[in-house]
Amino acid sequence: MFALAPHRAGDKMVRHPSGRPWVIGRWHDEELTSASAGSNAVVLLGRARISESELARKLAAMRSVSDVDSLSRSSHGCFHLLASIGGQVRAQGSLTTVRQVFYGSVAGVAVAADRPQSVAALTEAGIDEELVALRLLFPTAPHPLSQACLWRGVTSLPLGHYLLMPANSGARPVRWWTPPEPSVPLAQGADTLRRALEAAVETRTAHSATVSTDLSGGMDSTSLCFLAAPRAARLVTYHHVPLGPSNARWLRSSAALLGPEPGKRGTGPAWESPPAMPLWATPRAVSAVRSLIHAAADGEPDPLAPLPVQHDMLSVAQLCGEMTRRASRFTARHGLSYEAPYLDDRVVETAM
Template identity: 30%
Template sequence: MTFLIFPDHATGSQLAESVDRPPGTQVLSHPVSGRPWLIGQLPAKALTVHRGRDRCLVTVGVTEAPADAQHELDGLSAPAAADALARRFPGDRHVLLSMDGLVRAQGTLSSTRQLFVVRYDGVDIAADDPEPLIRLTGASVDDDAIPARLLAPWTPWPFTDQVMWRGIEAVPMGERLDWDRSGRARRTQWWSPPEPELPLEQAATATRAALAEAIRVRAAHTDLSADLSGGLDSTSLSFLAGRHQRGMILTSWEAANPADEDQFWAARAAQQLSGMHQVMSLQDAPAWFSDLDGHGELEGPFAWIRTRGKLRYQAELLASRGSKLHLTGHGGDELYTATQLFLPALMDRPLRALPYIKAYRAVHRWPWRETVTELNRSESFATGLRRTASLLDKPIEQYLRKPEFGWGIGYRMPIWSTADGLEAARRQLHRTAGEDPQPMSPHRWVHALLQDVRLCGDTIRRVSRWTERSGVAWHAPMIDDAVVEAACSVSAWDVAMPDRYKPLLAEAMRGAVPDEFRLRRTKSEYSADVYAGVRRMRPQLLELCEDLELARRGLVDADRLRDLVIRPPQSSFAFIPLISTLAVESWLRTVSSRPAQNSAQKNEQLTRQGGLG
């Protein structure tokens, strides 16, 4: 599902006429003027339209209109007054409004419903996918954005919001687009995280209500299936969804490690659910790293490149069994896992914080002196970026062995980076630090949570774009707006202790999920699957090393990467940078194979006009 948004302006109308319209394309017009507003693939079931005399509100995605939506729309004085109404549409959706020549558009906090915008020919055009904007404007790759995408274990914010194509911008978390009658848009903030001060019981009540509503809306929309990995996240969603649809397909993957606990817990949960439990065999499914083709997707590196082949296999299986929308528990780790980044939030009461500090020291075996030194470090977000730049060449395993309480986990460049690649990444971090970006929250753990939610949402959006080719949308209800807001609201004191596993979710699921699953304190890990995938795909990975785009750009040493494939390290942590490297390489190959376009004049126009004010 891809669509373009045009302002209610004569130039926007002219640009709309130049857009390709393959079979199935729909066009929605602005009220009163009749100019093109939305153009794209808009399935009827994913589109809700409310019309008034001089206004029109549209939702695209999976949602449900509040009962008084039409009354609220009729009473609006201006699009800017629609914040309260827009927030009342649950689920996963864009909310778009055109009213008397003014336009507004917003997506979701997580970016599962994202907006991209470009200023072209004097007006601002938006889309839910950058690719139609790339085609419309002839945008070129932003080479300066590439090095940070190699960072491991994943790309940190704000680089995740940096579009890989010049002139195109992603709308940041909690902001929307507002167009005036000149056809130009400005970004307006509509959300900021709440203060994390609710006691556990209150935050759990809000979480339970938000998750139940997220599932209810999707169950009312279409036929569901769900992951049932055996972990708390997917098990919670499966029990919630089972209240609405009996006989769902519940999918689990056979693990490479025969001692994997999650398989046992998934089978046990399936016995208490009414669905059909489908365990997908490793022998029948593609291996990790089996599908490194970019498949023509231009947006940017795909974070789950390691399992793209498995996703296609799973989507085709689910489609053959009648599923239209698949629920995944992704987002649960991001929202509910206690990490050391909670500790700085507790240091205003050091004596009360002491048991928490001791617990994390016991888990990670940190020396006391380094722990105290790091806890006393106070730094701005920009200073944190500069410090990260100084640590990029340290071993990736170090970020767990040494206490780091900054604005995120310890980011590292791959050991196969060249000196030029390492220096380019450092320059990118220092350049961004010089712009003095402000964190998404003044609380480090909340900022890190929102960063990870944003990365998860971006990935789910792109996974769904991929699986929808097989007929099944991919959804992560745990990162719906209301669920994210509830997770940000809890007091750190109630969820920071590492001896409790996901306490907010466990409390929220009291009475909805049997206690044997809700209070489980173990979790499987999947390093065996990584080693098995590298062994199985070694010939293809070695062939890839023979002709690396990243090597041609001087960012990666192909020989050192080849050595990792031939002689896998004892620690699976060393494989983490491989995933980001393969993601960037796959994307660069897609870009390099793209047919040449006569875009010099268009690029000059983009450079001259710049971005949003």
């Protein structure tokens, strides 16, 4: 079973081809794209740029859950994907964790959700206090601890994996995606990235009467605004201006008085920005975090990508994905959808 939120009155439900409840949660009608053929079915929940007829055509060619890879690699948007093929269930989110999957076991039955609290409520799991201390690290905990779930017995799906839920055995993650080789020429890559961003923006504007975007003047936000303008029924941009713009002038003057001495640059070998605990953290918290990092290092975890630059890109993308996921839950309470087109799978993959 896949739960998008704790079961409440008014929740929607998608039934498995067997007739049993399969997906329970709350979503807008335009966020659901599904198809079924006999005992097989596939569901996309979120922003997906594919019609139900095209999805049905792709489903007809699938013989196992591994055949869903082609759908995952070709679809634009940001969504949860669930498929039941040949009696096995596959569940996955997005590479950047904007759409994440958390899973656990209840009486030997695998359950998954887009929020760890939903799984914890079913498994009656408690909080791991040491992992709470880990969240004090700035800017974030190092890989793989950055994706550690705070609830005991609840696991987050690793990057590039889907959750395989066989009919008669426990759930396990299976890798379906690996970072691409950075071999595409710059000009070709720029054109491919533009088309990926166009598709990402179109998935957001297709069913929205009004789209609001940040227009800070930077390359990222400006590009999105120009892509959204011809596609949105109504585009509203906003720009944040500090209350005290004179601060920048005083900052430049102060920097000039300090002299031309350049700041020190970090030159040591590193795959990520080195994390640090806040000065007010207790010795017990620091010790707990140090032990967790040492234990993780002893396990010799694989990096997110073979190249340090790609590992860093994916690490930052996951951090942005988590922030976007949390922000979207807050804005959803006010009827707003918080979106980040740059974090779509196809955009991230193309940028690498």
